[in-house]
Amino acid sequence: MSPPLVVQKFGGSSVADADRIKRVARRIARERTAGNDLVVVVSAMGDTTDELLGLAAAITSEPDPRELDVLLATGEHQSATLLSMALHGLGVSAISLTGAQAGIITDGRYGRARIAGIEPRRVQAELRTGKVVIVAGFQGQSARASDDTEITTLGRGGSDTTAVALAASLGAARCQVFTDVKGIYTADPRLVAKARQLPVIGYEEMLELAHQGAQVMQVRAVELGWVNGIVIEVLSSFEDAPGTLIREDPLVEQRNKVRGLAHDRNVAKVTIVAVPDRPGVARSIFDPLAEAGINVDMIVQNVGHGGETDLSFTVPRVELALAKKTLEPIVRELDARDLTTDASVAKVSIVGAGLHNAPGYAARMFGTLADAGVNIEMISTSEVRITCMIAEADLETALRALHDAFELERPEPLDLGSDAAAVG
Ligand code: ADP
Ligand code: ASP
Ligand code: MG
Numbered sequence: 001m002s003p004p005l006v007v008q009k010f011g012g013s014s015v016a017d018a019d020r021i022k023r024v025a026r027r028i029a030r031e032r033t034a035g036n037d038l039v040v041v042v043s044a045m046g047d048t049t050d051e052l053l054g055l056a057a058a059i060t061s062e063p064d065p066r067e068l069d070v071l072l073a074t075g076e077h078q079s080a081t082l083l084s085m086a087l088h089g090l091g092v093s094a095i096s097l098t099g100a101q102a103g104i105i106t107d108g109r110y111g112r113a114r115i116a117g118i119e120p121r122r123v124q125a126e127l128r129t130g131k132v133v134i135v136a137g138f139q140g141q142s143a144r145a146s147d148d149t150e151i152t153t154l155g156r157g158g159s160d161t162t163a164v165a166l167a168a169s170l171g172a173a174r175c176q177v178f179t180d181v182k183g184i185y186t187a188d189p190r191l192v193a194k195a196r197q198l199p200v201i202g203y204e205e206m207l208e209l210a211h212q213g214a215q216v217m218q219v220r221a222v223e224l225g226w227v228n229g230i231v232i233e234v235l236s237s238f239e240d241a242p243g244t245l246i247r248e249d250p251l252v253e254q255r256n257k258v259r260g261l262a263h264d265r266n267v268a269k270v271t272i273v274a275v276p277d278r279p280g281v282a283r284s285i286f287d288p289l290a291e292a293g294i295n296v297d298m299i300v301q302n303v304g305h306g307g308e309t310d311l312s313f314t315v316p317r318v319e320l321a322l323a324k325k326t327l328e329p330i331v332r333e334l335d336a337r338d339l340t341t342d343a344s345v346a347k348v349s350i351v352g353a354g355l356h357n358a359p360g361y362a363a364r365m366f367g368t369l370a371d372a373g374v375n376i377e378m379i380s381t382s383e384v385r386i387t388c389m390i391a392e393a394d395l396e397t398a399l400r401a402l403h404d405a406f407e408l409e410r411p412e413p414l415d416l417g418s419d420a421a422a423v424g
Pocket of ligand 3: 157215
């Protein structure tokens with residue numbers, strides 16, 4: 001019988017320079033000594049992806065999506081090869097593979113490709129020869145045919161998805177995501193000093209936190225983990241400490257409270273002032289936005305006066321310029337008075353699987369923000385969250401006030417129980 005297989009993923013800050021790469025190599029060597037087979041997924045070193053995007057932007061304002069993906073994929077090639085060399089230096093047999101060589105097939109959409117399938121034959125063959133297999137994260141190739149395949153990337157944070165997808169495809173015993181914090185917290189620990197590390201979080205709650213901006217796990221990685229029943233452990237690459245398990249959480253019903261906060265600065269508000277209040281107007285605004293691939297989120301239409309109404313909605317901040325370009329002709333066509341935008345806003349969300357059938361949470365959230373002097377510009381809700389849009393300048397005040405109001409720093413007795421059950 002082959003030894004248990006472990007998939008480990010190391011994020012950008014964990015492999016930011018040569019010393020950190022060597023430290024990761026030592027950790028891998030230890031795991032190898034323990035007798036496990038290892039597939040290791042790496043992100044690009046430090047801020048490499050941002051730097052490559054900056055280089056492309058310095059060349060052209062509209063880089064060709066195909067060339068941009070080939071460029072971005074090199075970031076992960078660099079870290080994968082260097083980690084492999086570091087392992088060789090420790091006498092550990094290892095090989096680096098690009099996403100394509102690892103058999104990661106995507107749907108071919110540049111910049112936001114989805115994994116369509118994995119053919120892990122090469123990975124398995126290398127494992128059988130006793131090598132640690134290092135896979136460049138965040139990328140795959142567009143088709144199975146060898147002649148006209150293209151390199152495609154999986155969207156920001158996509159190495160998380162590479163790792164969980166490989167763990168599912170290879171039937172790994174563990175999937176560990178090493179990062180620069182000790183696990184999943186009740187809020188971003190960089191903004192909320194009192195944030196508490198959670199021993200366990202359910203897939204549904206983690207998915208919602210990720211959706212609402214907690215960048216610690218890419219949304220699709222959590223989705224893939226959930227669908228395939230992969231327990232994901234998020235932990236620090238800088239210290240040996242227990243992490244957070246993302247898995248099915250049977251305690252959710254009894255807990256019935258806010259589990260964590262998420263925030264998102266990648267948001268902008270668009271308002272169309274005084275549009276005619278008649279059927280078909282919303283369609284003529286949102287159809288073109290959808291065609292342009294722009295993700296519209298919160299939408300508020302005010303009560304109409306004198307046959308006119310204001311329509312506000314949010315779009316990702318990075319898509320604001322495209323949204324404006326798309327809407328300007330439509331605003332003229334509809335004879336609306338004005339198109340205004342505000343990019344200095346942010347979203348803050350409370351997330352918890354018990355929220356939908358527990359009264360009082362919305363009132364508490366709004367009251368807390370009011371007491372903290374934070375104005376709410378828009379509100380949206382789902383079964384597992386309540387989100388408010390506020391001024392970006394108020395974000396940290398809002399997060400700290402909400403963290404206190406919902407007593408998130410206080411460990412729950414049930415957490416202790418599930419911790420023991422999960423880690424022990
Ligand atoms: P990596 O480079 O390892 O992929 P990321 O920067 O993508 O790391 O994600 C880790 C960061 O996510 C942390 O440094 C932290 O600031 C942020 N973060 C946001 N929300 C949370 C949360 N609820 N728990 C833990 N980290 C969070
Ligand atoms: N390097 C890519 C990014 O910065 C992918 C990742 O880190 O997961 O988004
Ligand atoms: Mg990440």
